[in-house]
Amino acid sequence: MVGAGGIGCELLKTLALSGFEDIHIIDMDTIEVSNLNRQFLFRQSHVGQSKAKVARDAVLRFRPHISITSYHANVKDPDFNVDFFKQFNVVLNGLDNLDARRHVNRLCLASDVPLVESGTTGFLGQVTVHVKGKTECYECQPKPTPKTYPVCTITSTPSKFVHCIVWAKDLLFAKLFGDKNQENDLNARSSNAASSSQQAEDVFERQNDEGIDEYAKRIYDHVFGYNIGVALSNEETWKNRNRPKPLYSRDVFPEEPSQQNGNMDKNCATDDPLSVSAMASLGLKNPQDIWSLLENSRIFLEALKLFFGKREKEIGNLSFDKDDQLAVEFVTAAANIRAASFGIPLHSLFEAKGIAGNIVHAVATTNAVIAGLIVIEAIKVLQRDANNYRMTYCLEHPSRKMLLMPVEPFEPNKSCYVCSETPLLLEVNTHRSKLRDFVEKIVKAKLGMNCPLIMHGPALLYEVGDDLDKDMAANYAANLEKVLSELPSPVTGGTMLTVEDLQQEFTCNINIKHREEFDEEKEPDGMLLSGWTQAPRVEKDDNKTVGNGGSSTSNASSAMPVEAEEDDDIEFVPTGKKRKVGEISKATNPNLSDVADDDVLVMLDGENLDINKKKKLQ
């Protein structure tokens, strides 16, 4: 089993009760309070401990004689190689991220071990079976990739609250409290003279003799007032859009200087940086409340002050963490003030935290149902009952009377680059793009390889490894900075590259096609990979062109990644594809032989598109 969380706890329990006696379980996480509403093998006293280990102990209490081996480790560790996977009859996933799922998928293919995949979000869930050569692998069908937003939407023309959150979290918070050396688009487009970028740097730096109150107000006025004012000066942007309102602290705050300081005493009593809170300081207790503009502004200033006052050491190193109360307060307030400026509805801290932290809503019941379905499939796999493998969907609303809907698996996708070894095609300007671009943007990001090896015929262009020869390592480092056509073994149009991940034992051939020009907006990477199916991206609504104000209507979609949505892997149920035609064996299913029923197998047709849409909107 991979994963000892929501699905994992339910699964381990059900496996044990069902007679499985040799179970290995991998999970890298430790237990948190918010897990306890559904990960029932854990108690309050276990917070901080390894999930895999505690789950094992809990299950042994009611099944003392079975063997459970727990690993507090990342499944992507090199220890979990093909030989490791080959030990098993079946692999069951209870993961919460796409990256790990792809990784396990490849290892299962390489080791030829069947994989039962699963996922849940709220009341929805699914279980899928993947057997090499017989069914699709996990990557045969496109999976939704993380949502990204066009840069301009975030920096200039937000229209939804989530845009404000991304701004507050990835731009403002990062600028004020994160690594100063990181590129930051915060002042992109606020002005374009070189001298003003110098100015921009100075704006966010706190001056030596600047009081904290002064500094906080200055930041407030700059990002919510001045920057908006500058944006307004570009008429084209606002031709067909509502104009935002610049907000200055002098207008938002009534004249009550003495009351504006929060009660710092509430935060003095403790030295624990993580319990410092602007809400506590200001007496705003309920995270479900939607604060007014004034309250949000107070929180903003107070949070900023508290960071500098109580957590100064961390400034410059902080990254947003949804469990960091003060960070959540700051981001909520900042997002809300920006939202107020742009006429977007404000949200409570509770809601903002969910969006900023990509929190997956989850309940015990769905996980229990899915775990039951996983075990049923696992048993079929052990019995090699291939004709009865099913993909099962747990719906919130019944479709044709069904809440649990089984579907026959499809045959492997002949164009799947993972399991069918179909070569891909890469269009690239071989005189402009470097090997580094290829490795980062294509091999790692798109193909999901961790430790790639790149060959051109017999020539090794690049590899990752701990025990590399010093000369070879230097050679590879040099290669990364070269453009493709100038590599020791030149890569030009018509070349075929072989890319491998040794751990995943996954090989992929890529045919190179030289192309001179790439659309800066549609193909910002300067490379186009095809034959590789990617799910359609969401969030294109801001790309309606408004006049010719080029930069403000850019649809460069690569720039603002929102963190990968955990557990968003409710698959699109495809239609119109080749079915796996399985014969229902009457010998093993006696009651089915009596059936005059014509829908023993659920046929996918247009009727089921509603389910697709519902899942997507979720």
Add this chain to the structure above:
Amino acid sequence: MDGEELTEQETALYDRQIRVWGVDAQRRLSKAHILVSGMKGTVVEFCKNIVLAGVGSLTLVDSREVTEEALSANFLIPPDENVYSGKTLAELCCDSLKDFNPMVRVSVEKGDISSFGGDFYDRFDVVVISSCSFATKKLINEKCRKVSKRIAFYTVDCRDSCGEIYVDLQNYTYSKKKLDETDECQLQYPSFEEAVTIPWRALPKKVTKLYLAMRVIERFEEAEGRNPGEISIADLPGVLKLKKELCEAQSFNESHVPDALLERLVSDTSEFPPVCAILGGILGQEVIKAISGKGDPLKNFFFFDAIDGKGIIEDISNPNPGS
């Protein structure tokens, strides 16, 4: 609402589920009182789910002693005679369930469920019974319907690798979210007796065969004075004979109740743990919906069979001419 807020502790613990059903629903859950009878695998799963969800209280009824079979699908009871000897199933489950959520009051009610008077049920919002005879189901359902405050009533049974849930919400009004608006919906549920006495010929076409098979087994156990589940392959001829009689009496085509399915149900009466998890999960969701008054409740039977993997809802009620 009375303005009672969730404590900080509750907000932290229930964060992920509040994001599913909202604070208001969570508050209602914390005030709900559940009665459960028949502590076998499926019910144990349900209890786990409902305790994690954070109900106000859970009262358990089952005075049976521990047996091998009782342990087989029950993860609440350690298989250690030193621990379980002398205690009833309800008592043992109670001890373990308390651990799952200290904020829920879990307790045991001694005695036989069918002997409790009508006013016993007054204090409950939800009643779930399992491993009960046909007569007991009828009896308790009637008692619940007599209580002035509406009680949500459920039966759940798992045999071999299939099972059934029955729901009775009487006259039920609830809210349903549609895009930006909230609709008020109303449903009328038949009592258990009303539902199961609907002539088979009047049932929806292609009704799940499991419904029919369960009714045959139920009647057989009733007629023979057996405890639920007290049946074996030796009884198959008797069961098939009863099936024939029932079908003939209703002019119903016998082939709609497959002999093979009946054979399966008499041969293996023990619960299959994955099916317990599935039924317990579905039931848990239903009870949460009923308590919170949000979301389409299941009307009125749910069936799951691991053989075909389908989870099916059947509406077994008399069609209302006016609705």
